[in-house]
Structures are given as C-alpha cells and as structure tokens.
Amino acid sequence: MDNKEREDLIEGRNAVIEALKSDSTIEQILVSSGKNEGSINVVLAKAKEKGIPVKYVDRKKLDKMSGGGVHQGVIAISTPYHYCDVEDILLSAREKNEDPFVLILDEIEDPHNLGSIIRTAELCGVHGIIIPKRRNVGVTPTVYKTSAGAVKYVKIAKVSNINLAIDKLKKEGIWVYGAEIDGENYCFNQNMTGALALVIGSEGKGISKLTKQKCDVLVKIPMVGKVNSLNASVAAGVVMYEILKQRIVKRG
Structure with missing residues (x-):
C-alpha cells in the first residue's frame, strides 16, 4: 500500500455501494465468480439499475488488482478521482x-x-x-x-x-x-x-x-x-x- 496505488479503483462492498449511490462515473464492476451472497447483491442490483456492466472474474485477478487485498470480491473501475481547485x-x-x-x-x-x-x-x-x-x-x-x-x-x-x-x-x-x-x-x-x-x-x-x-x-x-x-x-x-x-x- 503506497502512493503508487491506482486512483481509478474502488474496492470493497460498502465502498462500491457508496460510489454507486453517488454521481461517480463507474465504467465497469468486477465481481469474483462463484456464489455471491449478502451485500454483493445490492451492488449487482444498483449496477443493473444504472446500466453499469458487471464482469465476473476469477478471485485471483481481483487479488492482483487490489492495492490492499481486502476487496471482498468486488472492484469498481471508475474514472480517476477529479481533484478540484x-x-x-x-x-x-x-x-x-x-x-x-x-x-x-x-x-x-x-x-x-x-x-x-x-x-x-x-x-x-x-x-x-x-x-x-x-x-x-x-x-x-x-x-x-x-x-x-x-x-x-x-x-x-x-x-x-x-x-x-x-x-x-x-x-x-x-x-x-x-x-x-x-x-x-x-x-x-x-x-x-x-x-x-x-x-x-x-x-x-x-x-x-x-x-x-x-x-x-x-x-x-x-x-x-x-x-x-x-x-x-x-x-x-x-x-x-x-x-x-x-x-x-x-x-x-
């Protein structure tokens, strides 16, 4: 975990749900393959509601992308954070x-x-x-x-x-x-x-x-x-x- 982490990734179920609730521009959501339970269904429902594509991938791919390794089976790819003046x-x-x-x-x-x-x-x-x-x-x-x-x-x-x-x-x-x-x-x-x-x-x-x-x-x-x-x-x-x-x- 350092300053080289990508700024266009949002990791973890609650963080992704909050991003979906806001006006963030999310390009795609990656979800680990297999049985998904609990709050991941909220992510899937909101993504469907907003027309955001969801791609199911092997969990190892998420592990490799993750900065902290605590992605909880979901990573959203967004436009990089927009800093203000x-x-x-x-x-x-x-x-x-x-x-x-x-x-x-x-x-x-x-x-x-x-x-x-x-x-x-x-x-x-x-x-x-x-x-x-x-x-x-x-x-x-x-x-x-x-x-x-x-x-x-x-x-x-x-x-x-x-x-x-x-x-x-x-x-x-x-x-x-x-x-x-x-x-x-x-x-x-x-x-x-x-x-x-x-x-x-x-x-x-x-x-x-x-x-x-x-x-x-x-x-x-x-x-x-x-x-x-x-x-x-x-x-x-x-x-x-x-x-x-x-x-x-x-x-x-």
Whole structure:
C-alpha cells in the first residue's frame, strides 16, 4: 500500500455501494465468480439499475488488482478521482452561506490515515481538503475504502505548494490554525468559530517548519499518558470535532 496505488479503483462492498449511490462515473464492476451472497447483491442490483456492466472474474485477478487485498470480491473501475481547485472549496462555503472550514494536510503518507481524516472531515462539515502534490498520498483504493465512501462528498484540492495555498486563504480573510504538540493554547480554549483553515502535520515530523510559521495560531490537544503524540487522523479528528462543537454552540 503506497502512493503508487491506482486512483481509478474502488474496492470493497460498502465502498462500491457508496460510489454507486453517488454521481461517480463507474465504467465497469468486477465481481469474483462463484456464489455471491449478502451485500454483493445490492451492488449487482444498483449496477443493473444504472446500466453499469458487471464482469465476473476469477478471485485471483481481483487479488492482483487490489492495492490492499481486502476487496471482498468486488472492484469498481471508475474514472480517476477529479481533484478540484482551492477556489472551488471556497465557493462551496459561500454557496452554503457558511464561514469556510478548510483542512490542510502536510505530507500525510499513510492512506489509512488520509481515509480516516476524509471520513471525519465530511461528518464535521469541512468544505474541502488541501493536499500537496508531492510526499502526500492521493485518493487511492485504500483511501476510498477507509473513508467509507466519504471521499465522494468532500472536495480535495491537490496543490504544488501548500504554503502558497495558505497565503491565498489568508487573502480571503481565513485564519490559519496548526495542530501542534507545542501549541500556544489548548484547542478547547481557542476561539475557532470564524473562517478558518486547520493544518495537520505528517505522521512522523508534524507540520514542516515553514508551514508552521505560516500559521496564525498553534493549538494543542491535552494529553496525560506516557506517549506524547497522537496518530495524525486521531489528532485531526479531535480538533475538527472541537471546531464543529464551537460552531454549533455559536449558532445556538
């Protein structure tokens, strides 16, 4: 499982069902030959309803195609994920008449972490996610599966330089927060109710030095255990839910 996974494959029953429910362009569905039971019948029914061709193949073929090997007997071949522009993310917030809530990921390389972050972001009302083109996993089958299909409902912009993207957001009046262990305030003590972008660093190095300097405020998460760091997706989830909570309280 690495950045070389194909971005045009959707693996696993639930992920394929979610893709079929959305407006994804699916070209073909591959199903393992033999007796198919349970939710695979939902896949087959929805594919028939949408007129999407289904091809039965040997399970070994699916194993070979699969990035993570957990395809559950079904792989959908879709058009590659369509990344958006940063402007599209801001437009989405304007159309909903909401303060922008943007997530910026600084070199997240684990596809499971990215998938989990996308899933939480969708639930927390994030308008879009910005990732760098280099040293960051893209939307691969593992990401799609881990996100439980949420990737189809969250705008993702892939940029050449996240620091330039941050400058662009600041010009739009967006305050930039970084989640860091040496943050100035605990996230629950920081007012995060307006237009904002939240930066989450990589699993090992955290936020890069220059990007950290670009942040207006660094916030931290309270920890009392002997291990002084959190998994990137867990840290992102904690801060995103705090932002969601503050927004709900503000709305009353």
